[in-house]
Amino acid sequence: MDATNTSNEAGLEEYDLFPLKLAGIHLPWRSPETDLPGLMNRVGKSGFSFMDPVNIVKRALPDDVPIRVTEILPRVKDGGAFVKFTYPAELTPRDIEGKVSKLLAEKPIKRFFSPLRGVQAGLVKGVPWLEDLQRYPKGRLRIEFVPKNPGEEAVELSQETLYSMFRRYGSISEIISQPWDSKVVPKYAYVDFFFVRDAIMARNCLHGFVVPEELGGGKLGTKFRISYERRAKPHRIWDWITNHPRIVIPVIVALLTGLTVVIFDPIRSFFVKAHVSRKYRLSNSRLYRWVRKQTSDIFALRRGGAEQAGLNAVWSHRKDIIEQIQAWLMETTETFIVIQGPRGSGKKELVLEQALKDRQNVLVIDCKQIAEARGESAIIKNMASEVGYRPIFSWANSVSSMIDLAIQSTTGVKAGFSETLDSQLQKILQTAAGALQNLDLEGRTKGDLDASLPTDSYLETHPEKRAVVVIDNFVYRSGDNTLIYEKIADWAAALVQSDVAHVVFLANDSSYTKVLSKSLPDRVFRHVALGDLSPDVAKWFILGHLAADAKKDDSGSDDTTEKQGVTDVPDLVELDDCIGTLGGRLTDLEYLARRIRAGQSPKQAVAEITEQAASEILKMFLLPGKASDDGEHKWSMEQAWYLVNLLSKDDALRYNEVLLSDTFASSLTAPDGESALEGLANAELITVRSSAGRPRSIVVGKPVYRAAFRQLAADKVLSAKMELARLKELVKIEGGNIDKAEKELVLLGSLPNQPWGARDRVQYLLGKIDGAQNKIGRYEQEMSKLKKVLYTQY
Structure with missing residues (x-):
């Protein structure tokens, strides 16, 4: 908008000529101020002259006013145009402005993009700034009060003065003066219009206008410098949220928790049901079963058939146990079923493959996978995987902990994320x-007869409808992750008491009673103890393996059989003696059957199995460093050897006698004897047998270990080395006892007058020193003999 206030020349601003939304449209080779006018001119030449801005300006000027338009400057981004005109001396610009406004009010010119408002016009009083910057109009104007000439002084206008000058251009919503304590210069004020077009008119008409003294502009006058300002929208809701974290954060946590429950809980429940029922598994589909049946002869697994044939003898021997478990599953008694037996005794196969063979809805939870997880995230992930709980965001707990800590440190309240x-x-x-x-x-x-019964009553009367939860490896490591076992036991107790499911625990030893008794203190558990197989059953197990393999070889024999190197079943004369050496552990018997089928004699196979077991014992328990110092074990190398040496001679040891031995009672590296025995039992080196709830005796952890212990003890060099290490520790123990006694004697001797009551104590200490020294002497003699063995033998 440009105007020069001479006697015969003035300027008007007309707006609502162009849409404001098209202010940013321009071609790359044309300036923004000429793009849209040129387009409008081309449209006008095509017969749409009513869109031509020049034609609109002519229509807005009255015919009875003797003025002549000298220049039209379109302002696309302002949505209007500046009109320069000359007028005779007898008229004033204010008269011309009044007549133009009256004409536009009587005969409004409305545009297609603004059908409710017509074209408006205003007299240019200042010196507008014609610029082509990428600054677009806003509803707020910033009016800066600057001096008329540089170096002079400007006056800050009051809100009343600004209102009287700007109100004529449109409705004003607010006038904000500069804060009284602000040091910003030049002084300024904000004027907010309801409509952006009114702000455009006010800026273009008053920018550069000098307010005279009679209007409040001071003696020297004050000039307006007007610019658009983005209006800061009030964020009252956001401000309230940020200012009240103690209220907002718990509410947000509750909303997120509720949203999670509404969205994810049905999904997770669906996946758990699919995991338990196995409804969507490929192996349960009809197509898969048909293909498997048609190709069973082609893709038959030799190993699976042999193992099943061998297990048939075991299941026949344990048929009464299987029937007993199935009968318990049909009872309504609210208690646990516990199947106890050493590792490798076939507990899991007995329950899942026989007792629950035709049972639907069986959930198997392996505590070993959960107990071996490192870190809380891994434990949560493994637990969710065992029950089919997904989706699971185990990593989110760590992120939530950091967010919770940050919020608590800044606001002082725990968010609870x-x-x-x-x-x-x-x-x-x-x-x-x-x-x-x-x-x-x-x-x-x-339609059921008992359809009217409530859920708990229905499940109580229909035990066959309940799901079965099998918890394998319960109390896998009794000293670690006790929280996991307690949570599982409490959950299982709730399932049993509410008649939701039957719960079967598979445990390796009797330590399960400590945990389960807390969950069901007033119940007697249904208990089955699985031991090693008897020699006759073990023999039939191995023969079943070999017979199944031989049958497959005969059925599949042809001209290529001999080329494949199939060996004949070796002589089994030695089998009875070998089974007596190997014992009746199911896993060891399977290993023996495979070796015999590979062509070894039973004696050779047992010798290799024993050799392998001895190597494992040596590596896991008898090498230096396998002690409590590594943070994983609770026993010392000397304690492990002490048990190996004694169990190589005797089948069983008295529990308390072992605890009272110097190696366990006074160990320097593992002072807690009971914890050491518990750790060795968990590692399966030994088995602690109980009687009436108390530990009674100690036996080998596996039957094959008895032969391995004898083999290790028969190795003179190894025996001498381990016994020498044990005696050295005993010498240190007795030396420590002597040092303690000598220190006490020195203390008693330093008393000024020897008390009469101290004589017995002195005699006791002297006797203790004498006894310890005698032991050291015996130990030294034995150590010298052991050293000779190490010096002379390989």
Whole structure:
């Protein structure tokens, strides 16, 4: 907008000529101020002259006013144009402005993009700034008060003065003066218009206008410097949220928790049910079963058939146990079923493949996978995987903990985003319990005779409808992750007491009673103890393996059989003696059967198995460094050798006698004897047998270990080395006892008058020193003999 206030020349601004939204449209080779006018001119030449800005300007000027338009300057981004005109001396610019405004009010010119508002016009009073910067109009104007000439002084205008000058251009919503304590110069004020076009008119008409003294501009006058300002929208809701974190954060946590429950819990429940029922597994589809049946002869696995043939003898021997478990599953008694037996005794196969062979909805939880996880995230992930709980965001707990810590350090309130391991496990198990109950009720219909019964009563009267939860490797490591076993036991107790599922625990030793008794203190457990197989059953197990392999070889024999190197079954005369050496552990018998089938004699196979077991014992228990110092073991190398040496001679040791021995009672590296025995039992070197709830005796961990212990003890060099290490520790122990006694004697001798009561104590200490010294002498004699063995033998 440009105007020069001479006697015969003035300027008007007309706006609402162009759409404001098209202000940014321009061609790359044309300036923004000439793009849209040129387009409008081309449109006008095509017969749409009513869109031509020049034609609109002519229509806005009255015919009875003797003025002549000298120049039209379109302002695309302002949506209008500046009109320069000359007028006779007898008229004033204000009269011309009044007549133009009256004409536009009587005969409004409306545009297609603004049908409710017509074209408006205003007299240019200042010196507008014609610029082509990428600054677009806003509804807020910043009016800076600058001096008329540099170096002079400007006056800050009041809100009343600004209102009287700017109100004529449109409705004003707010006038904001500069804060009284602000040091910003030049002084300024904000004027907010309701409509952007009114702000455009005010800026273009008053920019550069000098306010005279009579209007409040001071003696020297004050000039307006006007610019657009982005209006800061009030964020009252956001400000309230940020200023009240103690209220907002718990509300947000509650909302997120509720959203998670609404969205993810049904999904997770669905995946748990699919995991338990195995409904969507490929192996359960009809097509898969048909293909497997048609190709069974082609893709038959030799190993699976042999193992199954061998197990048939075991299942026949344990048929009464299988029937007993199946009968317990049909009872309504609210208690646990516990199958106890050493590792490798076939507990899991007995339950899953025989007792639960035709049972639907069986959930198997392996505590070994959970107990061996490192870190809370891994424990949560493995637990969720065991029950089919997904999706699981185990990593989110660590991120939530950091967020919770940051919020607590800044606001002083704990947000509660992070959850403890206890709460996470509880959530997983609760979801699994709900899914199991839904599976129990899937076959229930309204036509049943007992359809009116509540859920708990229905499940109580129909034990065959309940799911079965098998918890394998329960108390896998009794000293580690006790929280996991307690949570699983409490959850299992809730399942049993609410008649949601039958629970079967598979345990390796009797330590399970400590955990389960807390969950069901008033119940007697259904207990089955699986031991090693008897020699006759073990023999039939091996013969079943060999017979199944021989049958497959005969059925598949042809001209290429001899080329494949199939060997004949070796002589089994030695089998009875070898089974007596190997024992009745199921896994060891399977290993023996494979070796015999590979062509070894039973005696050779047992010798290799024993050799391998001895090597494992030597590596795991008898090498230096396998002690409590490594943070993983609770025993010392000397304690392990002490048991190996004694068990190579005797079948069983008295538990308390072992605890009272110097090696366990006074060990320098593992002072807690009971913890050492517990650690060795968990590592399966030994087995602690109990009687009436108390430990009674110590035997080998596996039957084959008896022969391995004898082999290790028969090695003179190894025996001398290990015994020498044990005696050295005993010498240190007795030396320490002597030092303690000598220090006490020195203390008693330093008393000024020897008390009469101290004589007995002195005699006791002297006797203790004498006894310890005698032991050291005997140990030294034995050590010298052992050293000779090490010096002379390889």
